[in-house]
Amino acid sequence: MALKYSSITKKIIMALAGLFLISFLIVHLSINLLILKNDGREAFNLAAHFMVTNPLIQAMQWVLFGGFIIHILVGTVLQIQNWMARPTRYKVEGYSHTSFFSKFMIHTGAIILAFLVLHLINFFFRAKFGEMPEIMIGDKQYEDMGLLVIEKFKSLPYVLMYIFWLLFLGFHLDHAFHSALQSLGLNHNKYTPAAFGLSRALAILIAGGFILIPLIIYIS
Amino acid sequence: MDLTLKIWRQKNATSKGKFVTYKVTGISPNSSFLEMMDILNEGLVVKGEDPVAFDHDCREGICGACSMYINGRPHGPDKAITTCQLHMRKFKDGDTIVIEPWRARPFPVLKDLIVDRTAFDKIIQAGGYISVNTGGIPDANAIPIPRASAELSMDAAACIGCGACVAACKNASAMLFVSAKVSQFALLPQGKPEAAERVQAMVAEMDRLGFGNCTNTGACEAECPKEISISNIARMNREFLSAKVGAQIPKEQAGGF
Incomplete structure (x- = not known):
């Protein structure tokens, strides 16, 4: 199916899925940052509980899986076509003055995907199907997701691995937002430079925000 | 200027090509890149060798015929010019210049640096x-x-x-x-x-x-x-x-x- 779509249609699908994934990252990050609050993990665990019990969020979870799968599959199809379009490579590879990370989206994407599998095993599947510690908040019992996170990030290899992973997420995001707008046909003398700035800001804020969490937990 | 050129040589569309190294000497920095190629070819003809085939026509940047991938950049190291508008003063004496044809599946190489567009x-x-x-x-x-x-x-x-x-x-x-x-x-x-x-x-x-x-x-x-x-x-x-x-x-x- 994806093979028969035109190149532009595939790019539009990539852009829409990508923008949706950025919105997911923002939600994910804002919840994660609650763990840094000094309240005995209360706010974070309540938010985590809300995320796993709210029916709307549960429905969105499937949309999110769909978004990931579409972004990965269509991206792979596009990349294979791109490689096929140049069967003989140059002796001196492209020296053109363009954004550095834009040339390595498939590579940064592959690294993100590899660690994503590990990340899901560490937290998502554990929370869904595994044994969870419990915590009392008020007079009700909740799963202590926060403890799970803190235990993981007390080990240096994990912290380093997450920082490495999240750096590549940042590299990927550097060529994400403005590129999606361009694919959707949104290019304007006045707003496109702003979109470039916003794209870089999102990359730094999202990757930086996520990196802060294992870093602060490990140090404190 | 004395230069070393590494040029893609390919006999025809079906043969396998390879890079061949040439030396050119006494090139004026004021000559154009294609003039430098002409000087190289004159030398090859005198020696009885096959000259390097490349596309060119107007030599003033309006026809779109010239098409060389020079040191990793189409039309070479300058902004907003075609290869025919590139001058040798953009290079330094003793430089090695790698010259390749356009590479793309829909642009098959016909001979040397000429591709079918x-x-x-x-x-x-x-x-x-x-x-x-x-x-x-x-x-x-x-x-x-x-x-x-x-x-x-x-x-x-x-x-x-x-x-x-x-x-x-x-x-x-x-x-x-x-x-x-x-x-x-x-x-x-x-x-x-x-x-x-x-x-x-x-x-x-x-x-x-x-x-x-x-x-x-x-x-x-x-x-x-x-x-x-x-x-x-x-x-x-x-x-x-x-x-x-x-x-x-x-x-x-x-x-x-």
Whole structure:
């Protein structure tokens, strides 16, 4: 199916899925940052509980899986076509003055995907199907997701691995937002430079925000 | 100037090519790159060797014939020029220069540095024109055209179809070329009646020929000798999207996505 779509249609699908994934990252990050609050993990665990019990969020979870799968599959199809379009490579590879990370989206994407599998095993599947510690908040019992996170990030290899992973997420995001707008046909003398700035800001804020969490937990 | 040249030599479309190293001496920094190639070829002819084949015609940057990938850049190390406009003063004495043909599946090498760019003609044939009756010269101001549209259309029409965008793109995508050709008509009233059909037909032909996809790196724009902007690609994406979802076309003509 994806093979028969035109190149532009595939790019539009990539852009829409990508923008949706950025919105997911923002939600994910804002919840994660609650763990840094000094309240005995209360706010974070309540938010985590809300995320796993709210029916709307549960429905969105499937949309999110769909978004990931579409972004990965269509991206792979596009990349294979791109490689096929140049069967003989140059002796001196492209020296053109363009954004550095834009040339390595498939590579940064592959690294993100590899660690994503590990990340899901560490937290998502554990929370869904595994044994969870419990915590009392008020007079009700909740799963202590926060403890799970803190235990993981007390080990240096994990912290380093997450920082490495999240750096590549940042590299990927550097060529994400403005590129999606361009694919959707949104290019304007006045707003496109702003979109470039916003794209870089999102990359730094999202990757930086996520990196802060294992870093602060490990140090404190 | 004394230079070492590493040039792709390939006898014909079916043979396997290889890089051959040549030395040229006493090159004036004021000579053009193609003049330097001419000097090399004269030497090869005297020695009874086959001269290096390369495309060239007007030698003033307007025909789009010259097509060399020099040290990792189409048309060499300068901005907004074609290879024929490149001068040897851009290099240093003793430099090694690697010269390759455009590399893309739809641009097969015919001989040495000459590639077959018929693929671009096929894209134009698919829709890069307007259908009008010939006849007397129409009155210049019969159709009012906003100045901004006329300017943008002329900017897009500056494309000489050299293929540097395809050569520069890491995906060998022809989006900049096709978008310039789509834009020059889409911006003008004369191009509007066929705009929806045109963009779909030209994109379909581009895909069929096996060009890569656009990943918005902007390498094409950086290397284009006519400085065609990638805002044209965004315009083509808009035109394509609105043609697919919004244009009123008879049911039997409507294609898939």
